[in-house]
Amino acid sequence: AANKKLLFLPGDGIGPEVMRQVRRVIDWMDRKRKITFDVSEGLVGGAAIDAHGVPLSDATLADALAVDAVMLGAVGGPKWDNPTDYTKRPEAGLLALRKELGLFANLRPAVVFDALVDASTLKADVIRGLDILIVRELTGGVYFGEPRGITDIGNGERRGVNTQVYTTPEIRRVARVAFELARKRGNKLCSMEKANVMESGLLWRQEVTKLHQEEFQDVELSHMYADNGAMQLLKNPKQFDVIVTDNLFGDILSDEAAMMTGSLGMLPSASLGAPDADGNRKALYEPVHGSAPDIAGRDLANPCATLLSFAMCLRYSFNLDEDAKLIERAIQNVLGGGMRTADIMAPGMARCSTTVMGDSILREL
Amino acid sequence: AANKKLLFLPGDGIGPEVMRQVRRVIDWMDRKRKITFDVSEGLVGGAAIDAHGVPLSDATLADALAVDAVMLGAVGGPKWDNPTDYTKRPEAGLLALRKELGLFANLRPAVVFDALVDASTLKADVIRGLDILIVRELTGGVYFGEPRGITDIGNGERRGVNTQVYTTPEIRRVARVAFELARKRGNKLCSMEKANVMESGLLWRQEVTKLHQEEFQDVELSHMYADNGAMQLLKNPKQFDVIVTDNLFGDILSDEAAMMTGSLGMLPSASLGAPDADGNRKALYEPVHGSAPDIAGRDLANPCATLLSFAMCLRYSFNLDEDAKLIERAIQNVLGGGMRTADIMAPGMARCSTTVMGDSILREL
């Protein structure tokens, strides 16, 4: 069989240096596990703007559509902070990838590693052992809704509009992913919206409830208003197993949950499309953290989130659960041994660079 | 001069019992401070639905428009959880009051009381001394934007729409309130939106920046994406002084900030309209907590948030700063003495009822 195809989009800032560690793991898999990937590479975000004037060229998009999975580093930086032209912003490249690849389900685990329980600003007993999964809708809602834009309304005044919109199939397909994931975990799903204020949220609640009735009665379903969700996450995060929510609430709530773990540099994400006739789905994997321009190019960044994203890639795109676990366990052991990049450094631990963290993980593998 | 007019809307759940403690403070002011209010009372929320079939009757709205300030308890409860007809929900009464009174600026302080620093799920050193003020836009955005609603799109499928919309004057007037409040505090304002994804957020950022240039250059202004805001609040809340944000982000971020303090039962809020020719503005004051139907009618609720809301009323509506401080200090002293309602109870403290908490505060006054 032909090798599986991966597209690497290292992007901006620390993107390239954390992605380099994934290359090393791929080399190791090639040698030791006899699993070979065909890896191509492209530009996205600011790097693409510099080279082509757009954050995602048609050629790169075509490449992304052709491969089995995309691994992305990070996009953005002050250099490209174009405040007015949305099409010339690094983020636009990421949003176009999500939309064009149809990556409607964004899986964002918020996991607290035992070795890092003290890194959080939350008390240890509140977050020790935390393991929740946020499923964020990623191709709909206010991110893509029309009409949108800024118009003049006279007297030097303007009006800015965005449209929050969801349809039955959009809600059902992401809820289905969430229900199915819940079944493989704690069997509990909490859906969050503002059904008390927004009709789009009311539709969300009704459709999730209907799907639950129809196909997932064995999963325990609850609903929460998103503002209460933001509070309950803080009050008692372990009450949750899987959370499903829309694009905008998911953006905010998953960042809140990520920061609660205290280790942004450790958190991966997967963005999945619909399965085709053969059960294959388009997919993009990226760390939750950003491009961190302040430390870029200095071999300081934590590569773990990107390596864990690659582990998700092995699991969700290639069904290589065992290999995913090998990587996850290697990272846990290295942390257990006291190795720490700057972002997760703590007293008594051994501070190391991006490369040395990569070395240690490879040695562990 | 005629007495100042107050409308009491105790609402549902614990609303009536916490509002009763405000009555007692008003009686005390009458006797000891020679300040007399004309207090009338009305129904809102579920209580109004039960009596009149609507969550805010025209008569009550007329009363609210006629007084100098409205004090509200809380609205809502499972009894009135009508999932489909928005006009028959308790929340609709609250939203109508906000809109009809033009209460566009919602002030929500997130303050950590020294005596309660351990009540938070956050580490004590992260939140000790925290004192931030969130100014939330309250009459615009996706809460009120048109078009909105759920429509059939065939095949048994539906489409839910809401509209996020802001205009230059809406942004400027709430930003002005926030800048002015920042001047009286730490002189720092952080504005939050998703200008990287939403044009309405981009307009928000541009208009806040323009107003800053024109009138508030002495205030330190920064901007943050709302998802990053949710993280920064957790990472280092004390970096903030005043935060200004829109209706929906404000709903979520202010609840996050409130829960961070660990003492929801302690947090007041003020909702203010535009000043008229005489400098008077419509205003509504209410605790941040909800109607807590599970403990309603059992003399267990914490009346402090409502009493502190009344202190805000004295300060913002009646310029009685000294009297506001008397109430605030009385509450601090009672907490310092070890009195705790159930919600803020901690080992070694004296657990008390709503009434006894009121007694202690009055004694302290």
Ligand SMILES: CC(C)[C@H](C(=O)O)[C@@H](O)C(=O)O
């Ligand atoms: C960079 C930005 C467009 C993006 C988003 O808002 O979705 C980011 O915050 C994320 O969560 O992936």
Ligand SMILES: CC(C)[C@H](C(=O)O)[C@@H](O)C(=O)O
């Ligand atoms: C009750 C609800 C309509 C309301 C809101 O969403 O504004 C509440 O959450 C609040 O923050 O006052």
